[in-house]
Amino acid sequence: MKTALLLSLTLTATAADLPHFRWQNFTVENGLPDNRVYCVAVDGDKVWAGTDNGLALYEAGKWKTFSVADGLTHRAVLSLALDKRTHDLWIATMGGLTRYSAGRFDAYTQLTSGLPNDVVYSVAVQGDFVWIATAAGGARLNTRTRQWNIYNERNTPMYEIWTYSVSPAEDKVYYAVWGGGILEFDVKTERWKDYNDPDGETELVLFKDQGLIHEITTSVSYVKGILWAATYFGASRYDGRNWRNFLDKDSGLPSNFLNQVKALDGDHAWFSTDKGLAYYDGERWATYRPALETHAPEMLVRDREGGVTRVPVESAPAYHYTFGVDFQGNDIWVATAKGVSHGIRNIPGETNP
Amino acid sequence: MRLLICGLLSLLAMAGGTRYKSPDDLAISADGKRLYVVCSGSDEVLAVDTGSLVVLGSAHVGRVPRGVAITPDGTRLYVTNSWDDTVSEIDAALMKVMRKLPAGMEPTGIALDSSRRVLYVANRLSDDVSAIDLAGGTDARRLVSGRGASYVTASADGAHVYVSHIYPEVGKFRTAPISEITEIDSGHQVVEKRIVLKNAGGIFHMALSRDGRLGLAAELRPKNLIPLAHVEHGWVFGNSLAVFGEEIGGVVQMPLDEIENYPSMPFGVAISTDQTRAYVSASGSNEVLILDFAKLIAAARSPQAARLANDLSASARYVLARVPVGQNPRNIQLSPDGKKLYVANRLDDTISVIDTARSAVTSKIVLGGPTPLAAERRGEALFYSSAFSFGHQFGCANCHLDGTFDGMSWDLEPDGFGIDIVDNRSLEDLKNTAPFKWNGGNPDLQTECGPRTERFFFRSQGFRGNDLEDLVHFIKAIPLRPNRYRLPGGEMTPAQERGQAIFSRTIKKDGTPIPYQLQCFVCHTGPSYTNTASVDVGTGRASDRSPLIDTPQLTNVVNSAPYLHDGSARTLEEIWTVFNPEDKHGVTNDLTKDELNDLIEFLKTL
Numbered sequence: 001m002k003t004a005l006l007l008s009l010t011l012t013a014t015a016a017d018l019p020h021f022r023w024q025n026f027t028v029e030n031g032l033p034d035n036r037v038y039c040v041a042v043d044g045d046k047v048w049a050g051t052d053n054g055l056a057l058y059e060a061g062k063w064k065t066f067s068v069a070d071g072l073t074h075r076a077v078l079s080l081a082l083d084k085r086t087h088d089l090w091i092a093t094m095g096g097l098t099r100y101s102a103g104r105f106d107a108y109t110q111l112t113s114g115l116p117n118d119v120v121y122s123v124a125v126q127g128d129f130v131w132i133a134t135a136a137g138g139a140r141l142n143t144r145t146r147q148w149n150i151y152n153e154r155n156t157p158m159y160e161i162w163t164y165s166v167s168p169a170e171d172k173v174y175y176a177v178w179g180g181g182i183l184e185f186d187v188k189t190e191r192w193k194d195y196n197d198p199d200g201e202t203e204l205v206l207f208k209d210q211g212l213i214h215e216i217t218t219s220v221s222y223v224k225g226i227l228w229a230a231t232y233f234g235a236s237r238y239d240g241r242n243w244r245n246f247l248d249k250d251s252g253l254p255s256n257f258l259n260q261v262k263a264l265d266g267d268h269a270w271f272s273t274d275k276g277l278a279y280y281d282g283e284r285w286a287t288y289r290p291a292l293e294t295h296a297p298e299m300l301v302r303d304r305e306g307g308v309t310r311v312p313v314e315s316a317p318a319y320h321y322t323f324g325v326d327f328q329g330n331d332i333w334v335a336t337a338k339g340v341s342h343g344i345r346n347i348p349g350e351t352n353p
Numbered sequence: 354m355r356l357l358i359c360g361l362l363s364l365l366a367m368a369g370g371t372r373y374k375s376p377d378d379l380a381i382s383a384d385g386k387r388l389y390v391v392c393s394g395s396d397e398v399l400a401v402d403t404g405s406l407v408v409l410g411s412a413h414v415g416r417v418p419r420g421v422a423i424t425p426d427g428t429r430l431y432v433t434n435s436w437d438d439t440v441s442e443i444d445a446a447l448m449k450v451m452r453k454l455p456a457g458m459e460p461t462g463i464a465l466d467s468s469r470r471v472l473y474v475a476n477r478l479s480d481d482v483s484a485i486d487l488a489g490g491t492d493a494r495r496l497v498s499g500r501g502a503s504y505v506t507a508s509a510d511g512a513h514v515y516v517s518h519i520y521p522e523v524g525k526f527r528t529a530p531i532s533e534i535t536e537i538d539s540g541h542q543v544v545e546k547r548i549v550l551k552n553a554g555g556i557f558h559m560a561l562s563r564d565g566r567l568g569l570a571a572e573l574r575p576k577n578l579i580p581l582a583h584v585e586h587g588w589v590f591g592n593s594l595a596v597f598g599e600e601i602g603g604v605v606q607m608p609l610d611e612i613e614n615y616p617s618m619p620f621g622v623a624i625s626t627d628q629t630r631a632y633v634s635a636s637g638s639n640e641v642l643i644l645d646f647a648k649l650i651a652a653a654r655s656p657q658a659a660r661l662a663n664d665l666s667a668s669a670r671y672v673l674a675r676v677p678v679g680q681n682p683r684n685i686q687l688s689p690d691g692k693k694l695y696v697a698n699r700l701d702d703t704i705s706v707i708d709t710a711r712s713a714v715t716s717k718i719v720l721g722g723p724t725p726l727a728a729e730r731r732g733e734a735l736f737y738s739s740a741f742s743f744g745h746q747f748g749c750a751n752c753h754l755d756g757t758f759d760g761m762s763w764d765l766e767p768d769g770f771g772i773d774i775v776d777n778r779s780l781e782d783l784k785n786t787a788p789f790k791w792n793g794g795n796p797d798l799q800t801e802c803g804p805r806t807e808r809f810f811f812r813s814q815g816f817r818g819n820d821l822e823d824l825v826h827f828i829k830a831i832p833l834r835p836n837r838y839r840l841p842g843g844e845m846t847p848a849q850e851r852g853q854a855i856f857s858r859t860i861k862k863d864g865t866p867i868p869y870q871l872q873c874f875v876c877h878t879g880p881s882y883t884n885t886a887s888v889d890v891g892t893g894r895a896s897d898r899s900p901l902i903d904t905p906q907l908t909n910v911v912n913s914a915p916y917l918h919d920g921s922a923r924t925l926e927e928i929w930t931v932f933n934p935e936d937k938h939g940v941t942n943d944l945t946k947d948e949l950n951d952l953i954e955f956l957k958t959l
Contacts, residue, residue, distance in 0.1 A: 085494045085542075086494060086495075086496055086497065086543055087543050087544075088497060101497040101544060102497075102535075102543070102544035102545060102546060102547050103546070104497075104533070104547050106497075110930070110946060111926065111930040111931055112923060112924050112927055112930075113924065114946075114950040114953070116946050116947065117946075128495070136946070144457070144479065144481075144495060145838070147848070147954060148950050149848070149950075150947040150950060152947065154945075154947065155947075
């Protein structure tokens with residue numbers, strides 16, 4: 001009895017340290033243009049959502065929508081990047097790149113600009129540069145000179161040009177190349193380096209932490225000198241010297257099929273998977289989702305020893321299939337296949353309305 | 354005393370001066386005692402004593418200065434050097450340049466923010482606004498503006514900054530021009546609003562009411578979609594004011610025109626502090642309009658306001674007087690007490706002083722400059738004058754803004770059926786590029802600018818005899834703006850080098866030869882990149898009389914979108930990605946996208 005009580009208290013303490021949320025979910029019924037939401041981007045009190053059928057802006061409790069008729073290059077919005085200096089929004093779509101600036105849309109396509117391909121999977125802003133991942137290589141737009149640089153198999157070690165995600169920082173830029181591992185661009189030397197799965201393109205993991213977990217990379221997140229990578233077969237963390245890999249069988253990942261990883265720093269990251277949203281704090285994991293079988297709200301906590309606890313919760317993200325996240329102070333916004341979810345953080349000692 | 358000595362030295366220097374001053378922009382000290390005059394022709398700023406009307410001193414700045422801002426305490430001036438891409442910071446007491454600050458491409462208008470720590474500079478060729486951090490002296494951030502960002506006005510408290518644009522956005526082929534006034538929240542240094550101006554292109558100076566709730570912008574409303582045959586109906590240019598702001602709840606465009614007597618090219622604007630009068634310089638018809646501000650606003654608020662935009666009788670409601678001033682009046686500046694209005698007469702090298710109570714010019718400040726005027730200068734006055742067109746409706750400079758272009762395509766011919774739509778080409782570097790017109794139909798500029806202009810454009814009188822020769826002198830002398838994409842010392846970036854190799858190639862990537870006439874450098878050759886021949890490059894339309902197109906010069910081609918003879922290509926890329934399917938306009942279909950980007954990087958350097 002004593003042992004059981006102790007275990008219970010330990011689990012409770014473990015769970016309490018991990019973020020708890022009250023989830024508020026939005027669908028077409030609340031004004032979204034589509035329930036299939038690929039991406040979210042927070043801009044202060046405002047939230048942008050990229051859907052399969054247009055762009056949406058959440059402001060003052062209401063969703064406003066934007067379509068191709070408003071100036072989007074395509075209805076399917078795959079990625080969003082906010083220029084935090086100007087509050088311009090860069091919008092990656094299935095039909096080109098769009099910039100939204102204070103009510104105005106500017107289109108960049110492969111016919112009208114130096115964009116290498118109209119299927120734009122990812123966009124990111126670093127200073128005056130906009131970095132882009134397309135189905136035909138990466139690109140960089142210098143917004144001051146308007147020069148386009150294209151990165152593909154002719155000028156990088158990229159043997160597969162299907163770039164899926166880009167994460168730039170002041171010193172390095174990383175591309176997730178779908179089926180081609182990871183590319184690293186050294187800003188200072190302008191040299192490229194590739195990182196690949198030492199096991200090749202197989203789904204085998206012969207040596208777990210020997211290198212990148214898999215060639216089919218879907219997302220990269222480079223924060224404070226640490227690279228995080230998401231693949232369809234697990235996740236990786238690289239500190240410039242050592243790799244550490246995460247699989248559902250030996251971590252708190254709810255699935256090895258990952259759409260996005262977004263790191264807060266070298267030890268904390270969020271993973272958007274097909275079976276829920278996962279958080280890792282360096283030791284423990286939490287998964288947030290409607291339960292796969294019952295669809296009841298679920299929060300699972302995996303402690304450092306591997307013990308898994310189901311924490312009672314009253315709400316969950318809109319769906320277990322998640323595409324990506326962004327942060328709003330302590331809160332989190334999640335793009336799912338059945339709407340947008342706002343995770344309102346429960347702060348101990350604070351009451352939530 | 355020191356200022357007086359500076360002034361005397363300045364006067365001595367001016368006596369032997371060989372450069373026209375070309376006063377363009379004005380600023381005045383808070384006490385009204387000093388008027389500062391930016392002289393784009395002589396690369397200097399003059400300090401004028403408004404009591405004695407004497408030039409007290411000058412400061413040499415960068416090339417072709419265009420805009421000036423003054424700190425509230427009057428100690429510092431900031432002047433945009435449009436050809437150097439810098440801003441000069443000037444000690445106003447010493448008239449000494451203290452430092453040069455970086456800006457974007459062709460900085461033009463300038464204003465200070467509410468904190469007086471950030472300068473906002475409109476960059477005409479980079480289509481953005483520099484937010485220059487005065488403490489660090491850096492071009493800290495760029496805000497997206499419209500095309501041809503040129504003039505900047507701040508609200509009295511500096512909290513809001515407005516930017517206007519001389520070129521309309523590059524839109525779809527044969528669509529009405531659209532421009533914007535970009536409103537910046539200076540507290541957050543972000544664009545907070547874009548005031549869209551439909552059917553407008555060529556937006557110049559703006560003025561705000563003291564409380565910031567009303568704004569006026571001088572603007573052109575080009576009627577480029579209808580044939581120029583309708584000059585006599587007033588359907589070439591509408592000379593207008595855009596009225597905007599909270600009090601209006603949007604924007605309304607109010608005409609300044611009178612039937613058969615147009616105040617052409619409205620340029621500078623001022624609003625009296627008591628909000629009883631507004632003033633507008635008409636730089637083509639050499640006058641200043643005085644408007645009853647209350648009646649203007651009443652008309653703008655009236656239910657009929659939207660349809661007044663093209664009503665040539667509407668201006669009678671609010672235009673009180675038209676005061677003749679010097680040649681090509683540009684910006685205007687009210688004295689702080691509102692009793693005087695100073696007018697920069699760019700092509701007279703003078704400042705007209707209007708007594709606002711009498712609505713008349715009462716004195717003139719002579720800035721210096723060579724006399725008698727040379728042929729080029731006389732021609733420049735003709736170029737900017739609307740006196741030759743029907744009803745003084747427009748002059749050459751209406752379309753060739755500051756000697757360049759207007760970013761639009763026009764239906765110039767008298768057929769009235771949309772035959773031969775033409776893109777407006779820049780006049781820079783035109784000297785050795787005869788013949789002229791897109792079909793090469795005019796063998797020289799005398800033909801282009803003489804009988805043709807009279808018959809097809811002005812429908813009134815044309816340039817003849819000595820006037821014509823003077824005009825041609827000026828056009829041939831229009832300077833080529835510095836290219837922003839060339840590296841110092843003639844070096845090239847790797848992309849430019851690769852692009853040059855593509856431009857110069859004689860064989861395709863598969864090793865087969867490119868026919869001689871399809872090699873880029875065969876037609877685009879010589880110092881201006883034209884062989885002056887006419888060629889069918891496959892871009893002719895059924896509505897064109899001939900598929901033969903005069904090979905255009907490529908100097909500064911990067912600036913002059915849209916492209917092709919009819920302006921159907923919105924970007925350089927579209928010339929080849931859309932309009933060259935059969936490789937008639939050079940062989941480009943074997944190029945990869947990155948190679949096409951390289952070619953364009955090279956073309957930007959021409």
